[in-house]
Amino acid sequence: MKTRREFLKATAKAGALFSFAASAPRLLMRSALALPPGADQTILVVLQLSGGNDGLNTVIPFADDLYHQSRPTLRQVAAQAHRISDQLALHPRMAGFARLFAGGQLAVVQGVGCAKSDRNHPGAMHMWHTAEPQPPGPQTGWLGRAADQLWNPDTANLPAAFVGAIPQPFASNAERVIVPSLRSPRDLVCPPAKAGSAPGDRLLDGARRATSAAQANSVRIENVLKAHAGDYPQYRLADELRTIAQLIRADAGIRVFFTELGGGGIGGFDNHAGQLGNHCSLLEQLSASIAAFARDLQRDRLFDRVVLMTFSEFGRTLHENGRRGTGHGAAAPVFVVGGRAQGGLIGTHPSLADLDQDGQKVHTDFRRIYAELLDRWLGLDSREILGGAYAPVGMLRA
Amino acid sequence: MSMRQKLWLGMGLAALVGRVAVAADSPAQALPAQAIAALEVFRPRAVLAPLLEKDTRATLALAPAIQRATEKPDFRQFQVLVQFLETQLGADWPTALQKLTGGGLALGLYPQQRTVFVADAEDEQMLRQLHTLLWNGAQNQAALAGKPSPAVSRQIGGRTAYSLGKNEAHVLAGRRLVWTKNLEDMEAALQGAQQGGGLAASPDYQAARRAVGPDAAGMLFLNMRALKLAPGIAKALKPENGNPLAALVFAGLGETAGTANWIAIGLHVKPHALALRLVSDATPAGTNSPAAFALPPTATDGALPNLAVPRQIAALSLYRDLHRFYAAKDQLFPERTSGLIFFENMMGIFFSGRDLTDDVMAQAQPHIRFVAAQQQFDAASGTPVYQLPAFAVVLQLRHPEQFREVVEEAWQKAIGLASFTRGQRxxxxxxxxRPVHNDIPFSVARFSTAYAKDPGKMDVRYNFRPALAMPGQYLILSSTDGLARDLMDALAREKQHPPTPAAQVHGVLELEGGKIAAALRANRGFMIKQNMLKGGEVKGNEAQIDGLIGLAGFIRTARLTTGVQQTQLELEFNWPPPVQKAAQTP
Amino acid sequence: MAPSAAFDPQWAWARFEPDAHRPWNLALAGHLYRRAAFGAAWPQLQRALADGPQQTLDRLLRPGAEAAAFNRQFDEYETPPGDDRSATELRAWWLQRMIRTPHPLLEKMTLFWHGHCAANNGKVESAPSLQRYLQLLRRHALGDFRALLAGLVQDAALFATFDAKANRRALPNPGFPRWLLEAHLGQASEQDIREAARAFSGWFVQLDQLRFIEREHDTGNKQILGSTGNFGADDVARLVLAQPATAAMLVRKLYRWLISETAEPAAALLAPLEAAFAKDYDVLALVETMLRSNLFFSPAAYRQRVKSPVEYALGMIQGLETSVATQPLGDALAGLGQNLLHPPTTRGWSGGRDWLNPATVAGRLRLADALLRGGPYSENLNLAALVQKHGQPATIFFAQLYVQDEPAAGSAPDPRHAAYAAVAQPEFLLA
Structure with a gap:
């Protein structure tokens, strides 16, 4: 197996590299290659599960009679599920997650949500997207504000990217940074351009730097695309995570990736009817795709640089409805995956005997997770982004 | 040039050529056996006669692609050359082409974009004359310009191969002309054709030739062994690509084609009609295939004949067992789309929690028919700013007495939900x-005209007056009440003469070109406007749109039949076309 | 931004008259068309060279009657055929208008005002409403700013954008007044914003139209910007216009738009323009002063702006002397960060160097490549014919057309490569 350093060296040697850039400012090109913008920096991947994931059938309280009584057709039995404690098990179709959990690379943060959620999709999702800072009515999302903090026009970096085919969800809306929507690493590959080297003023130099950076990115991505693309299942989410892995491997400098499962709009995890088969399929896509992503990153020892976090706008009701589905609930688990995640269960499983309108009660404000990722993982100032201070939940290893 | 463009070019070339007798031997003998695709015209005259008719030529000239080509400066040069050759050969171009290629034509496509074109002339003398004219022309032109002549010749396997420049090479062998893009390709072509009797002798080609039948005037042969390896084709063979609706419509057509080693499209010329018949050696879908929902279980069952309504544009009749289809969703579309989950949520509400597969889908019989027809608008109710056709689906219920009211309830819930959601915005x-037609009450939902402004430019939504009618065991879901009424009439007529299903056929699509042209014409202004968004100018747009309308009128009816057992695709055009009318009506 | 070198205001705003030291040339003609239009075709540049700067400006500022006829025609074209919720077609028509208009400065200024007070169809979800908003901007884009502002505080699309479709007496909505005060005065006290929100009460958006519901209006006295009275939304606009800071803010913003975004202009430099503008808020007069000035044609302005994606793409398209398909173009521009009618915030696009990051530059180069190839944008593009028409070698022609410079080293004679090589230079990223 090639190490990352060897790979970078091979990349730098590639003859094609300079063929187009004969007259590019050598210094700019060389420095861009010698020190790729994102080398060795931490990376956050945020995965939105659209529609409101049923936390109770994802992390299953198999030992709780209330669970079995309330879900005559949807309940999962312990025998097939993957036990993660004497009370809880992961859904039978989540073998990949079970392996990550056993390896200490999956943290399950329980009882997370927005205390004020009114349980309608756009409203609840908007809370997760904006993080509800003060003053109210923000025009940007929390990831957009993080991107603005990471943005430095002098270095022409690319702080964040959305990967997926749906319109970009609001979380990445930024005031200044243009966050691209990518469907493949090829979207950052561009035809050759000469950055030019005659003395220019500050603005022209900036334009040159951005051109060089785009060209250098493009070359590195093309080289990564020639290499083994990793083994992923044939799901859209898996394709998107593969794209993210390739961009990480190409050192495109992107610190925040945002992606989605469920389609972004109607449907997705919003299983009001005939939930059983559809939810199984979604969880399998989720688990198998993330497991493949983790395996792929471990190949180049990149897994320690990456943390992936999932979220959904709310959990679902304990009782199933007349259509063999569930309604909009409240708290749900958040998954955090990474080489430096603090694997294991974090927080208690909210009681099924003490519900809020048939939904599990929130005991962990979602912004505590954001704050920990912003402060401890990305090295940013979470108070400025979240408009308040939130205690970490301890899902990352020190 | 893409493979598809090449195929079209090949078909276009073939269309411009030949009149007289069938050659004693096939020009495909001169094609190497490894062709990815090949086109052979056995009887050029039969193919060409209708194409060379004045009306046909006038109509084809309206095609936007041809219009664009003739506007290019190269085309003028080409016309000059054609005139020169006409004078020298002493024949007008259609006659000359027929004499030069009337013995048969073949075009083969090979890997690395190689093409080999073979024409058997009827008049060997004229072929020689043409060769000499072009050969001398190339040399003279170079001499005038003071450049070395690009025209060269070379001996290949005992034959003389000529090249007039870097993009041309040909060999004359008696009446036969073999043409390639360059001398290297020619060498490969001549060697390839010598081995084992060329493409004409390959077992697949012979099987295809037998399958298209002796009455075929020409054949397009696709070598699926080779084509399946191309990624583009592999994708095209899976048109549904996880989309439930596409999976339902295509019913495994792509997968079936994927089992074929060859596919051939036979061209059959009939008086005033042209048929393309698709044959292949594909393995028919088995009863265990996920696509079995389109397999009529008995030998005599299949899709019903299409319904006929006034102003009909298109009709589609399918044999699809919806219950079987939905029961196989795990195999058909393992990755759930958000649309599917939303659909199930909604159906759960509309059908009050009934199981979608077993309690809803199972209520529909597998005979499903669709109709699209032009709408009539009157001054009283107003005319929308652009006019969409009305469309409807007709199903048959297994237990109409028990299920009719369930459907009515579901439909009213859906309309109510739509109203509610619109109200929220x-x-x-x-x-x-609840109007009554033929003594049958049915339901119509309409937008109030209280919000309408100019009755000549009503909002697009006034194209829709959703209707639900359930005469007898039938269920009509229509986008307008007008079409629902027409369908109730059509079904009443059908009851007098119960239809026989087309045995083992699972899809019949029929289009009426004249009605399509009329529908397009009704929206001419709108289409011109839309073309401006594509960067066009008003003037150029008008000609393009009129060309398109003219072409649509060219097809009187088209009929596509897909069968299960033999994967057969049939297309029929009627002609000569009503050119003048279509092109001149404003 | 670094403060600009001190210019003598009198020299700076005097009319530019070319002389031996500052000759009128192709570079300045290109500069003028980049700022006062969306780039130029070769015949326009040639005519500008022949006419000189001031005469060219006469045409750019006050085109003939055909401009009015053109706009009437396009008002009809762009009218949505129904209550469309998506504005992508309207966006495409706007781009067509920018490409084809005989009065490009009007569209340039409409775009400026869109960025000043940015309605967002993500909130409005109504093409007819957005069309009325755009027509309002266009009507006053080069007119009286007081009339524009009076129209803006009566615009349904803006109320929807500010999440203020219902301004109840009991629950005043601060979004719109906050914009009104902050965008013109730079800052505003929470007290003023609260009071102004009361003045906005009573306005509701119903069926896409703005309606005043008397009983929901707070008729009590409000204290706003030092004045007290039973104010309404129009009064707040009037109070804002009476503040000297408003004229100063707009002059500064327009300076950034038309002259330079690299250097912060000195207060003394802008003072004469502010004084003139504050008198009658005549936008055309202000724009005219700026565009005709010595400063505008000086190195202090030359390539001192980063092209927005719209300017980048249209700069290429204008040179091609043909229009292109603007539905895909609108999508491509959205991908580059400028989704017209869907701005990131109500303050529009931050612009400047924020336009350029490695993804957007790669995207610009991809767009250039696709546009010049014809791609999904044009079926009729014929670069060879264009080069032939103007009778110059392709490398020289495109370098002159697009960057008014010598061809970049190693440009290939193939017209498409030559055109791409010209626009792929970093200089072309700048306006």
Missing amino acids: AEPGFIID
Whole structure:
């Protein structure tokens, strides 16, 4: 197996590299290659599960009679599920997650949500997207504000990217940074351009730097695309995570990736009817795709640089409805995956005997997770982004 | 040039050529056996006669692609050359082409974009003359310009191969002309054709030739062994690509084609009609295939004949067992789309929690028919700013007495939900009426005209007056009440003469070109406007749109039949076309 | 931004008259068309060279009657055929208008005002409403700013954008007044914003139209910007216009738009323009002063702006002397960060160097490549014919057309490569 350093060296040697850039400012090109913008920096991947994931059938309280009584057709039995404690098990179709959990690379943060959620999709999702800072009515999302903090026009970096085919969800809306929507690493590959080297003023130099950076990115991505693309299942989410892995491997400098499962709009995890088969399929896509992503990153020892976090706008009701589905609930688990995640269960499983309108009660404000990722993982100032201070939940290893 | 463009070019070339007798031997003998695709015209005259008719030529000239080509400066040069050759050969171009290629034509496509074109002339003398004219022309032109002549010749396997420049090479062998892009390709072509009797002798080609039948005037042969390896084709063979609706419509057509080693499209010329018949050696879908929902279980069952309504544009009749289809969703579309989950949520509400597969889908018989027809608008109710056709689906219920009211309830819930959602966005909603037609009450939802402004430019939504009618065991879901009434009439007529299903056929699509042209013409202004968004100018747009309308009128009816057992695709065009009318009506 | 070198205001705003030291040339003609239009075709540049700067400006500022006829025609074209919720077609028509208009400065200024007070169809979800908003901007884009502002505080699309479709007496909505005060005065006290929100009460958006519901209006006295009275939304606009800071803010913003975004202009430099503008808020007069000035044609302005994606793409398209398909173009521009009618915030696009990051530069180069190839944008593009028409070698022609410079080293004679090589230079990223 090639190490990352060897790979970078091979990349730098590639003859094609300079063929187009004969007259590019050598210094700019060389420095861009010698020190790729994102080398060795931490990376956050945020995965939105659209529609409101049923936390109770994802992390299953198999030992709780209330669970079995309330879900005559949807309940999962312990025998097939993957036990993660004497009370809880992961859904039978989540073998990949079970392996990550056993390896200490999956943290399950329980009882997370927005205390004020009114349980309608756009409203609840908007809370997760904006993080509800003060003053109210923000025009940007929390990831957009993080991107603005990471943005430095002098270095022409690319702080964040959305990967997926749906319109970009609001979380990445930024005031200044243009966050691209990518469907493949090829979207950052561009035809050759000469950055030019005659003395220019500050603005022209900036334009040159951005051109060089785009060209250098493009070359590195093309080289990564020639290499083994990793083994992923044939799901859209898996394709998107593969794209993210390739961009990480190409050192495109992107610190925040945002992606989605469920389609972004109607449907997705919003299983009001005939939930059983559809939810199984979604969880399998989720688990198998993330497991493949983790395996792929471990190949180049990149897994320690990456943390992936999932979220959904709310959990679902304990009782199933007349259509063999569930309604909009409240708290749900958040998954955090990474080489430096603090694997294991974090927080208690909210009681099924003490519900809020048939939904599990929130005991962990979602912004505590954001704050920990912003402060401890990305090295940013979470108070400025979240408009308040939130205690970490301890899902990352020190 | 893409493979598809090449195929079209090949078909176009073939269309421009030949009149007289069938050659004693096939020009495909001169094609190497490894062709990815090949086109052979056995009887050029039969193919060409209708194409060379004045009306046909006038109509084809309206095609936007041809219009664009003739506007290019190269085309003028080409015309000059053609005139020169006509004078020298002493024949007008259609005659000359026929004499030069009337003995048969073949075009083969090979890897690395190689093409080999073979024409058997009827008049060997003229072929020689043409060769000499072009050969001398190339040399003279170079001499005038003071450049070395690009025209060269070379001996290949005992034959003389000529090249007039870097993009041309040919060999004359008696009446036969073999043409390639360059001398290297020619060498490969001549060697390839010598081995084992060329493409004409390959077992697949012979099987295809037998399958298209002796009455075929020409054949397009596709070598699926080779084509399946191309990624583009592999994708095209899976048109549904996880999309439930596409999976339902295509019913495994792509997978079936994927089992073929060859596919051939036979060209059959009939008086005033042209048929393309698709044959292949594909393995028919088995009863265990996920696509078995389109397999009529008995030998005599299949899709019903299409319904006929006034102003009909298109009709589609399918044999699809919806219950079987939905029961196989795990195999058909393992990755759930958000649309599917939303659909199930909604159906759960509309059908009050009934199981979608077993309690809803199972209520529909597998005979499903669709109709699209032009709408009539009157001054009283107003005309929308652009006019969409009305469309409807006709199903048959297994247990109409028990299920009719369930459907009515579901439909009214859906209309109510649509009104409610529109209301949330402060948009006008529907009003539900219960008119009676042929003594049968049915339901119509219409938008109130209270919000309408200019009756000549009504909002697009006034194209829709959703209707639900359930005469007998039938269920009609229509986008307008007008079409629902027409369908109730059509079904009443059908009851007098119960239809026989087309045995083992699972799809019949029929289009009426004249009606399509009329529908397009009704929206001419709108289409011109839309073309401006594509960067066109008003003037150029008008000609393009009129060309398109003219072409649509060219096809009187087209009929596509897909069968299960033999994967057969049939297309029929009627001609000569009503050119003048279509092109001149404003 | 670094403060600009001190210019003598009198020299700076005097009319530019070319002389031996500052000759009128192709570079300045290109500069003028980049700022006062969306780039130029070769015949326009040639005519500008012949006419000189001031005469060219006469045409750019006050085109003939055909401009009015053109706009009437396009008002009809762009009218949505129904209550469309998506504005992508309207966006495409706007781009067509920018490409084809005989009065490009009007569209340039409409775009400026869109960025000043940015309605967002993500909130409005109504093409007819957005069309009325755009027509309002266009009507006053080069007119009286007081009339524009009076129209803006009566615009349904803006109320929807500010999440203020219902301004109840009991629950005043601060979004719109906050914009009104902050965008013109730079800052505003929470007290003023609260009071101004009361003045906005009573306005509701119903069926896409703005309606005043008397009983929901707070008729009590409000204290706003030092004045007290039973104010309404129009009064707040009037109070804002009476503040000297408003004229100063707009002059500064327009300076950034038309002259330079690299250097912060000195207060003394802008003072004469502010004084003139504050008198009658005549936008055309202000724009005219700026565009005709010595400063505008000086190195202090030359390539001192980063092209927005719209300017980048249209700069290429204008040179091609043909229009292109603007539905895909609108999508491509959205991908580059400028989704017209869907701005990131109500303050529009931050612009400047924020336009350029490695993804957007790669995207610009991809767009250039696709546009010049014809791609999904044009079926009729014929670069060879264009080069032939103007009778110059392709490398020289495109370098002159697009960057008014010598061809970049190693440009290939193939017209498409030559055109791409010209626009792929970093200089072309700048306006």
